[in-house]
Amino acid sequence: MTDWKMTATTIFCDDMNDEVTIMVYKDGKTRCTGYDLFIKLNAGVKRKRELTDIECHGPVCHRVTAYKEKLFAEEEKIIHIIV
Numbered sequence: 294m295t296d297w298k299m300t301a302t303t304i305f306c307d308d309m310n311d312e313v314t315i316m317v318y319k320d321g322k323t324r325c326t327g328y329d330l331f332i333k334l335n336a337g338v339k340r341k342r343e344l345t346d347i348e349c350h351g352p353v354c355h356r357v358t359a360y361k362e363k364l365f366a367e368e369e370k371i372i373h374i375i376v
Contacts, residue, residue, distance in 0.1 A: 302360060308348045317361045325357050 301316040306327045313327030331349035 300364060304356060304360075306356060308350070308354070310347075315357050315360050317364050321361070321365075323352055323357050323361055325351070325354065328352070328354070 297319060299316055299318045301314050303312055303314045305311070306313045306325075309327040309331065311327065313325055313330075315326075316324040318324075328349050328351045331347060331351070334347070
């Protein structure tokens with residue numbers, strides 16, 4: 294069995310136009326620093342049109358999902374090799 298609690302990677306996010314860190318936890322939960330920033334920026338914006346050039350899909354972002362699926366697929370391969 295693989296022994297990890299959380300892993301992360303930093304990528305360039307076209308939606309945020311910046312580098313973001315994607316974190317995946319062993320239980321399948323995810324977090325993205327780009328989404329954290331997006332939420333923080335939205336909280337301080339009185340008019341939504343000020344952020345029209347930034348688009349963030351949060352936890353359902355294809356980048357987050359792809360990284361999570363890649364990790365769990367790799368873990369599944371390792372488990373099959375060990376067994």
